[in-house]
Amino acid sequence: MPCLNFIQRYISQRAPVFSLLRNVGGYSWGVTVLEVIQKSTEFLARKGVESPRLQIELLLAHVLRMPRLKLYLSFDRELTEAELATLRELVMRRGNREPLQHLVGTVSFCGYEIAVNRNVFIPRPETELLAEQCWIWLDQSGIESPAVLDVGTGSGCLAIALALRCPAARLTAVDISEAALVVARSNAARHGVEDRITFVCGDAFSAISKGTRFDLIVSNPPYIPTEEISRLQPEVRDYDPRIALDGGADGLGFIQRLAVEAADYISPEGRLMIEFGDGQAELVRGIFGSAGWNVEDVKVDDHGCPRILVARRC
Ligand SMILES: C[S@@+](CC[C@H](N)C(=O)[O-])C[C@H]1O[C@@H](n2cnc3c(N)ncnc32)[C@H](O)[C@@H]1O
Missing domain, CATH: 3.40.50.150 (Vaccinia Virus protein VP39)
Known part of the structure; x- marks a missing residue:
């Protein structure tokens, strides 16, 4: 069943990104900092990115314009649609192995x-x-x-x-x-x-x-x-x-x-x-x-x- 395999693989590769998309779609159930970190860590790990948790924390800190360690005090904070959209794009690019430094620019x-x-x-x-x-x-x-x-x-x-x-x-x-x-x-x-x-x-x-x-x-x-x-x-x-x-x-x-x-x-x-x-x-x-x-x-x-x-x- 090559077609089914392909669909399963596609969905599993995209799963965290789909959850982000769901929220970008304007639904009101918020995605929290902690959820984003957890789901994106899994996604980046599957893409073979080294230190995936650190990478998503750095990207998220960049998007939220806060020091990385402050994320730990903000685990329950819900991301806005705009923040999620920006992050989704960056996580996808990092998953394609674009260097973190290019994504944050410095x-x-x-x-x-x-x-x-x-x-x-x-x-x-x-x-x-x-x-x-x-x-x-x-x-x-x-x-x-x-x-x-x-x-x-x-x-x-x-x-x-x-x-x-x-x-x-x-x-x-x-x-x-x-x-x-x-x-x-x-x-x-x-x-x-x-x-x-x-x-x-x-x-x-x-x-x-x-x-x-x-x-x-x-x-x-x-x-x-x-x-x-x-x-x-x-x-x-x-x-x-x-x-x-x-x-x-x-x-x-x-x-x-x-x-x-x-x-x-x-x-x-x-x-x-x-x-x-x-x-x-x-x-x-x-x-x-x-x-x-x-x-x-x-x-x-x-x-x-x-x-x-x-x-x-x-
Ligand atoms: C390893 S990078 C180092 C860049 C920077 N100095 C650093 O440490 O991050 C090597 C640099 O040498 C430059 N380069 C390569 N061949 C060169 C050449 N024949 N003459 C002058 N620069 C050259 C490259 O464009 C590149 O910017």
């Missing part, structure tokens, strides 16, 4: 709100460690007005966090994607640092004048091996820009370029700090060692994985 990076869309890589928590290492070094370096270059700025998260944490720093942020730079510029304006960051569209260092020297070069480059991309979670594989992920056959193509090309742009006492992927630590050390860099440190992330390389010219 992500917190080092405590700063950064807007994201499909044109930019969603900033990850690991990269906050990179930002932190950068501002610690900038503070300790004693350089009065340090020049900083962010290669592959994406949403602008690193450059913006550094501009905010290091008010004397002068920043340049490069990306090959003009669409990403539109988002980065708007994020810089959102934080009032648009005059402190020069945004440049170009392939790595190609648009940076020869002879320019930076005290700090920072990058979170694309570092996923090409053939691994198809096995990533749909949220990443289908929604982060491919150019932000793809590090070539071994994932190290862009990192190799950085090791060679950054040498002409780093000041004698300057530092280069980059993020790299799982299992790449020794290879990345080797690449920088062979390109004439002294690897000073490799920082480990919260999961115990080596994640950040700190290097200076030999």
Whole structure:
């Protein structure tokens, strides 16, 4: 009975959404916060979404414009038709594995709100460690007005966090994607640092004048091996820009370029700090060692994985 199977499958996949619809239809039996959380959690779980309960709580908090924890004091609150309609749409999209950050439109990076869309890589928590290492070094370096270059700025998260944490720093942020730079510029304006960051569209260092020297070069480059991309979670594989992920056959193509090309742009006492992927630590050390860099440190992330390389010219 393929037809019946199909109908059963369809109904079971849609059940929570149907209950939401029922209410959007103008009936007066209210759906409470707790019911919505429970039904949507089941729906998202069936769709393979990780941490479904947390995801629906974050979506609901976004729709109701309240802190997530306040939901726990509002379990009996009934949603209005408009709230249900908005939530239903978001739950459906999340069920189709659209990232939560795209649905709510922003992500917190080092405590700063950064807007994201499909044109930019969603900033990850690991990269906050990179930002932190950068501002610690900038503070300790004693350089009065340090020049900083962010290669592959994406949403602008690193450059913006550094501009905010290091008010004397002068920043340049490069990306090959003009669409990403539109988002980065708007994020810089959102934080009032648009005059402190020069945004440049170009392939790595190609648009940076020869002879320019930076005290700090920072990058979170694309570092996923090409053939691994198809096995990533749909949220990443289908929604982060491919150019932000793809590090070539071994994932190290862009990192190799950085090791060679950054040498002409780093000041004698300057530092280069980059993020790299799982299992790449020794290879990345080797690449920088062979390109004439002294690897000073490799920082480990919260999961115990080596994640950040700190290097200076030999
Ligand atoms: C992993 S994302 C990092 C974005 C952001 N810095 C962050 O940490 O969230 C890599 C970025 O590098 C950019 N990119 C890729 N290839 C590039 C190239 N050849 N030159 C400049 N930028 C490049 C991508 O467009 C993307 O924005």
